[in-house]
Amino acid sequence: MLTIATGNKAVAAAVKELSPDVIAAYPITPQTEIVEQIAEYVTSKELDSRYIPVESEHSAMAACIGASITGARTFTATSSHGLLYMHEMVNWAAGARLPIVMANVNRALGPGWNVWAEHTDAFQERDTGWLQVYVSTVQEAYDTTLMAFRIAEHADVLLPVMVNLDGFLLSHSMQSLDTLKPGDFVPPLHLPHAIDVANPAGYGTLTGPEEHFKFRWEIEQSMRRSRKVIAETEKDFADRFGRSYSVAEEYRFEDADVAVIAMGTLGKEAEVAVDLLRNEGVKAGSLRVRWLRPFPDLDLAGRDIVVIDRDYSFGSGGIIAHSLMARSRIEPYSVIAGLGGQEVTYDDIAGFVRDRRPGSELWFGVSGNV
Amino acid sequence: MYEIRIHSRGGQGGVTAARLLALAAFRDGKYATACPFYGAERRGAPVVSYVRIDDQPIRIYSQIRNPDLVVVLDPSVMEVVDVLHGLKQGGKVLINGTDTEKIHGVAACAVDLTGIALREKLVVAGSPILNTPVLGALAKMGIITVDSAKKAIREMFSDERNVRAAEAAFRELVI
Known part of the structure; x- marks a missing residue:
């Protein structure tokens, strides 16, 4: 359906189509409109998700991690200092191989206090093991959010994805938006290491140098494999919906x-x-x-x-x-x-x-x- | 490309006016973007927002330097802001008010949007709503069609008084 929307509302609309099981978020300028819109979808029952309004960004990511490890599809959104406040958990999400999708509305870091666009916030998270993508239009924000779930949840990737959009310039700009029905474009999530009470296992236990080193190498291998998954996903998106994207x-x-x-x-x-x-x-x-x-x-x-x-x-x-x-x-x-x-x-x-x-x-x- | 700069004060609905205008242009089958400029914003501070309308997709995000049209929702900002700054040769000005005497050397038109809003009792938190009536004036100026102006208003607001206010502005603006 053809409509007109801000970058923030486009992200929220894409999230609605993929019905995450759990959304945990804390508001921050200029991202707030995303989580407000999602909260409205949940209240009006257009979106059947468990929405957890947490007390901080650190808790938002922690809640997503807790939900994701049970095999649930999860989403959160943040910006700038909010992203930095969740930094510890951002690392944990990637290390635990959890396909969380997060929208980050790029904003400068203080001091001085500045709410406008800059990429340094997300760049400070670039070595955490998250995939990161940057969009340039309202339509691209929507399409890329849809693709982010499929890429993150792909068996060859299983790493979180951060979708970045410029604060105010895109988050608050209104442009045309063609929404779509993704159908089976994003298959149901299957997390192979999800918590299973029938098969107890240890999570986040003390890990010695040899195993730790192996885990890091596995993240890098998945990161390398993700290039192919990104290319396949972007091609399938173009075949199905007619809009082409590339790295x-x-x-x-x-x-x-x-x-x-x-x-x-x-x-x-x-x-x-x-x-x-x-x-x-x-x-x-x-x-x-x-x-x-x-x-x-x-x-x-x-x-x-x-x-x-x-x-x-x-x-x-x-x-x-x-x-x-x-x-x-x-x-x-x-x-x-x-x-x-x-x-x-x-x-x-x-x-x-x-x-x-x-x-x-x-x-x-x-x-x-x- | 047609570029419009809207001057107002925080809380008067200038940003929503830009969004409504972009939506109406979009309903006319054009490409449109509304890019509000967010300053250190608070109620009462002068604010600007931008609308671009074109037949091609719009790839510009920077502020409008040389508008084709300047809309002044609050004439008192003219005391602190040069609203004509960068206006294109032959560019137009639309002012909310009853006189255009403060504008020199440029063709300006005026309509009493505040009066229309008060008549229709379109008042929120003590401030008359200007962003829906202004769409009627913009339709009269030929920036958007009347049909699309009404459609845009109804998509964003359920109260029909907004549409009536736009119709009044359309009737009362003398070009």
Whole structure:
């Protein structure tokens, strides 16, 4: 059904279609609309889920973990400080191999107190064993939330998935949304290590170095296998519902001499910059990275690359820029922009391309090239 | 692409006006986005929200710099905000009120949305509701159709007084 919705409501609508058994959440700006809408669905009996309003984000993830280990489908949503407050449990969810799906509305971290878009909140969880995906439109928020459950619950993955959307820019923007009936697109969840009272087992017991090491390696193996599962899921989604997604969305990229790489709404706005540059005779393209974990292998050889990071690792650099330097062996022009919701327009992005200096770093609006 | 910037104060429904307008444009078969700009918001503080309408999918999330139309729901914000900033050459202005004398050098039209809201008793927490009547004025200006304006209002609000207020604004706006 074609309607119009905010990014937050699109996530809630997708969750409704897949009826998680348990949803536990705590409100935080700019995510609150997701859990409010879900609570409304539960109250109006449009959604048959057990909804647990907890007293903190740490408890929200703990409740999801407790439910998930019994084989229940679970969902939660958070943002920024809420995500950091659940950090300990975020690790536990991945380590216990629980296919929890969480929406994270990307927001800067304080101080100073800032409620606007930045990716650093989710990036601080990037080494926890969660898969992470970043969306750029209301429709993509909906479609990707549906796919996240199937990917997380796949027998070859069994790891939690975090769906990220930019605070306010996408969470509160209204665009068209085509909702769908997923049918058997997401099969019922079967958790092989679910608690079974008939077959008692130990969970979270003291684990020595050898076994611990093995568990970590198994997480990495699943992470590697998830690439195939993501590709299959995105292809099946396109076959069934007609909308295509990939690990990184190319725009006029094929013959581009210079390409902009960015995530989320900036990655979408970059397409407008590409059109502007093409009209000027610059063979520009863009690549919007969707999946941060597992990080995609991208063939970027033979062209200049301008990477926009809406994040930073102090003492190191832009996190996407550095990931690309390591995996794709390139020397990009690293632009740090949009932190704390800083306004970045397609004109600004076109400017980054025109004035690019591969090998150096620019803090947009703050510093010269360094 | 047609770009609209709406000026109001926190609590007056400017954000909802943007959403209603986007919904109405969408019901007209257009692509539309409503991107509210959330500042350090509180009741009474000047706020802006943005609507883009186009025949193509809209890929821009940044704020509107050069609007085709500026809507001023609360004329008192003109004392603290330059509402005409960046207005396109030949751009339009719609003001809630009874006079347009504060606007110079630009074609402005005015309609008393507050008066209409009070007449229809559309008042919440002491504030007259402006976001539904303004849709009637926007329909009169040809931004959206009257049918879609009514559809959008009925999709978001069940109280028919909202539709009547929009109809009144449509009748009373002189272009």
